[in-house]
Amino acid sequence: QVQLVESGGGVVQPGGSLRLSCVASGFTLSDSGMHWIRQAPGKGLEWVALKRSEETNLEHYTDSVKGRFTISRDNSRNTLFLQMNSLRPEDTAVYYCGRDFWGGPNYWGQGTLVTVSS
């Protein structure tokens, strides 16, 4: 069955970097579009980025992370990444990866917490 497991979260100072991982099982990552979505503590959901399937390989980002975050994929490890640079306190959130199916994620991981604080 489809499973997504995120890791890589932690505490980082403003201006620092983190790389999140999302290991996929039960399907071939390169065949699917994959989302990153975040949720600040006590807040709602915010879409962050999408990497389309290998057919197009296009990437899309929300404006607040453009130029700072990069979504990528390692097909040999069936793993999705989110490289986050120049982190800000407002990036503090639980980050979820999700597999795209008709315009939104139909499978979600359990999330990994990123805290940006000095």
Added chain:
Amino acid sequence: DVVMTQSPLSLPVTLGQSASISCRSTQGLLHSDGRTYLSWFHQRPGQSPRRLIYKISDRDSGVPDRFSGSGSGTDFTLKISRVEAEDVGVFYCMQGTHWPLTFGGGTKVEIK
């Protein structure tokens, strides 16, 4: 960006009764491919979200038929028939038509 506005923000419901949540977008969600990418999600306390509905009215695998979606253009509705205790939590709509993708602010459902 397309703003998704949900109402109500909070919805107390009686077990066994029905409930409806509204979601309105600031732009039409009909994609150039002819499909409307409007999804509904449910998040129970302490859990990851789960998608219930996609393309306005298609139910995801394993979703009870108590959940139904409707609407078009900029106005959409999620209906829950025969509310059960497990339906507590927050419901979100999301548009997948325009970049960046955007979520509604959420509707918190609680049992009276």
